[in-house]
Amino acid sequence: MDKTINIKLKIWRQKGPKYQGAFKDYSLDGVSVDTSFLEMLDILNETLINKGEEPVVFDHDCREGICGMCSLYVNGHPHGPDEDVTTCQLHMRKFKDGETITVEPWRSAGFPVIRDLMVDRRAFDKIIQAGGYVSVNTGGVPDANAIAIPKPIADEAMDAASCIGCGACVAACKNGSAMLFLSAKVSQLALLPQGKVEAATRAKNMVAKMDELGFGACTNTGACEVECPKSISISNIARLNREFLKAKFND
Numbered sequence: 141m142d143k144t145i146n147i148k149l150k151i152w153r154q155k156g157p158k159y160q161g162a163f164k165d166y167s168l169d170g171v172s173v174d175t176s177f178l179e180m181l182d183i184l185n186e187t188l189i190n191k192g193e194e195p196v197v198f199d200h201d202c203r204e205g206i207c208g209m210c211s212l213y214v215n216g217h218p219h220g221p222d223e224d225v226t227t228c229q230l231h232m233r234k235f236k237d238g239e240t241i242t243v244e245p246w247r248s249a250g251f252p253v254i255r256d257l258m259v260d261r262r263a264f265d266k267i268i269q270a271g272g273y274v275s276v277n278t279g280g281v282p283d284a285n286a287i288a289i290p291k292p293i294a295d296e297a298m299d300a301a302s303c304i305g306c307g308a309c310v311a312a313c314k315n316g317s318a319m320l321f322l323s324a325k326v327s328q329l330a331l332l333p334q335g336k337v338e339a340a341t342r343a344k345n346m347v348a349k350m351d352e353l354g355f356g357a358c359t360n361t362g363a364c365e366v367e368c369p370k371s372i373s374i375s376n377i378a379r380l381n382r383e384f385l386k387a388k389f390n391d
Contacts, residue, residue: 144170145237149184151196152244157252157260163242173233177220178203178210180232181243197256203228205369208306212257213244218308218367226306226369246307248316249354263353264305264321270349271342272325274334287333300327302370309364309372315356320364322350323380324372330383340387347384 146169154161168187171180178200185195201209210227214220220230235241243257251259289297303324310318326343329335335342358377365374 142172142174144172145232145235145239147171147180147232147235147238148240150240150242151257153196153256154245154253156255161253171232173231175232176203176228177212177214177230177232178228197254197258199258200228205229206304208304211246211251211259211261211307211311213246213311215242218246218311219306219369224369224371226304229369246311248307248310249356250310250316250318251307259307261305261307263355264307264318266353267318267322267346267349268325271338271345272329273338274329275337276334289332293331297328297331300324300331300372300376303328303368303372304370306369308367308369310355312363312367313356313358314361314363315359316354317358317364318350318355319358319377319380320368320372320374322346323374323376326380326383327376330379339383340390343380343383343387347380 147167149166149168150163151166152161153164166184168180168184171183175183178198181196181198188195199209199211201207203210205226205228208226210219212219212227214227214230219225219227220234222230222234245251245253245257246259248259250263251261254260301324303321305321307321309320310316326346329342330339360374360377362374365372
């Protein structure tokens with residue numbers, strides 16, 4: 141028989157960006173410890189709907205730790221108390237029987253609340269549109285080994301490319317900085333030959349767009365790296381700074 145726990149929930153409820161929000165208390169009994177956190181919220185919403193109440197709005201999509209949509213702040217941690225996982229990969233076994241679990245949306249000027257636990261993360265899309273692409277000649281598909289890339293460099297690029305754009309780095313940062321996200325997207329291209337064409341304009345344009353959208357400055361506290369579900373290294377921020385300064389000096 142599966143082990144179950146009884147929990148209390150303090151969930152942020154907010155009708156929209158122009159409304160004042162507040163925490164509301166709920167309770168759930170008999171929750172299986174094998175249940176994922178989002179499945180627990182599904183159970184809560186079924187209970188609320190059966191009572192004729194408004195369900196809690198939260199973001200989700202793949203539920204496999206790939207899309208980055210499940211942006212929840214759980215008990216003071218982006219994506220919850222477990223390490224190197226997204227909220228959808230968090231399971232109720234991480235919580236104790238009778239525990240009160242506080243659930244909030246990301247808190248950032250760059251991520252305004254849409255409703256309840258859902259925030260508008262289109263700012264990340266706008267940063268990518270500002271320079272997160274490469275120019276290529278279309279036509280026949282080139283051989284995969286046509287451009288030789290040393291394995292250490294390829295590995296670094298792949299590590300940076302593992303960023304899923306969830307926004308946990310922004311939520312963890314006391315300044316609401318998007319530097320870890322931005323640096324990962326710049327690094328994955330700056331490390332490869334294909335990314336050299338737009339290298340100068342990429343760094344300048346993406347940093348300018350980040351500042352325009354209201355994200356804070358980086359003060360190297362390292363909280364972003366600690367809370368990142370994909371363990372993106374802050375060494376990428378150093379690379380971004382080098383790319384940005386190089387672009388400025390070449391103006």
